Amino acid sequence: MxxxxxxxxxxxxxxxxxxxxxxxxxxxxxxxxxxxxxxxxxxxxxxxxxxxxxxxxxxxxxxxxxxxxxxxxxxxxxxxxxxxxxxxxxxxxxxxxxxxxxxxxxxxxWVKGQSLQEQITLDDVAHVGQLMAKLHERTTSFQSGPEFVRPVWGEDSLRKDVEKLGRHYFDFMTDGEFERVQEIADKICARIHSLAKTGDTYGVIHADLHWENIVHNNGEPRAIDFGRCGFGFYLYDIAQSLMGQSPQGRKAFIDGYAKQRPLPADYEDDLESFFIMAVIENTSFHSDNPEELEHLKSLKNYLMKVMDRYLEGESFLFGN
CATH class of the missing domain: 3.30.200.20 (Phosphorylase Kinase; domain 1)
Incomplete structure (x- = not known):
């Protein structure tokens, strides 16, 4: 080894x-x-x-x-x-x-283009939402056979992330706070389990479309770095991109997406579940990196606040 x-x-x-x-x-x-x-x-x-x-x-x-x-x-x-x-x-x-x-x-x-250096506008965010919708629309016609093998982002992957977090949380989180993470993860897994996988809602996704994985060419956003691509719900793909966005940016992303491709009816509750899933994944990913410890400490209060609102059934994605 x-x-x-x-x-x-x-x-x-x-x-x-x-x-x-x-x-x-x-x-x-x-x-x-x-x-x-x-x-x-x-x-x-x-x-x-x-x-x-x-x-x-x-x-x-x-x-x-x-x-x-x-x-x-x-x-x-x-x-x-x-x-x-x-x-x-x-x-x-x-x-x-x-x-x-x-x-x-x-x-x-090589995909030609530049990362945005200047301040990112809501129009820029909306265009990326539209780009994601185009990726999803194109994927609906993709036929994967038994030889096609990629990771699956769902219940099992979330449980593995929580297991990893359980080995490292004590550096930036209390026992009680980690127990809340476990409770929330169980709730999310139950919700994912209840969702129907159809060609319109589930397929191969980028799973990591944030600003570092987007270049612009003549104002057109282009996706790069598909190394995390795998099977998952399209709403999970959207949720991954909403992390780090302001409520206004999240709304702009959704508006851009909806101009290109319709969202499922009553999608918001499921989207918020996937958003919390993405937050847990991100926290788990960095939890064993000593260089990220101070950053994780600074984010913990926000993390707990959002999770509490989720547990209480209070909508949070597009509010304060």
């Missing part, structure tokens, strides 16, 4: 070996960052750019390949999303042997 730092070191060695399996006239290679992947921008002499990902997470080859199959479907509908490039063997996923380790690499066409 390799440590995370050892895996990152192996990923550096995998770059050249991976690129040899593609016919590219490489001009420059830029290191971008590392998280679930180690990423590089590849610029060519033919003025094309690509994103190289050396995968350092525990996803299987089938899961990585499935993401690119779905992206191919999205781009076929005219959406400007990342698109996977097949290697010289006609495969989306490239395997390279580095020492005793097998590394997976993928190459995607």
């Amino acid at each position: 390799h440590t995370k730092l050892q895996i990152y070191d192996l990923a550096k060695d995998a770059v050249d070996a991976s690129l040899k399996q593609y016919n590219l006239d490489i001009h420059k290679i830029y290191f971008l960052g590392r998280s679930e992947h180690v990423t590089y921008r590849i610029d060519t002499y033919s003025n094309e750019s690509y994103l190289l990902r050396i995968h350092t997470n525990e996803l299987r080859r089938e899961e990585i390949e499935s993401e690119l199959v779905w992206l191919e479907h999205l781009s076929g509908g005219g959406l400007q999303t990342p698109r996977g490039m097949k290697n010289n063997n006609g495969q989306y996923v490239t395997e390279v042997e580095i020492g005793e380790a097998t590394m997976h690499a993928t190459l995607l066409v």
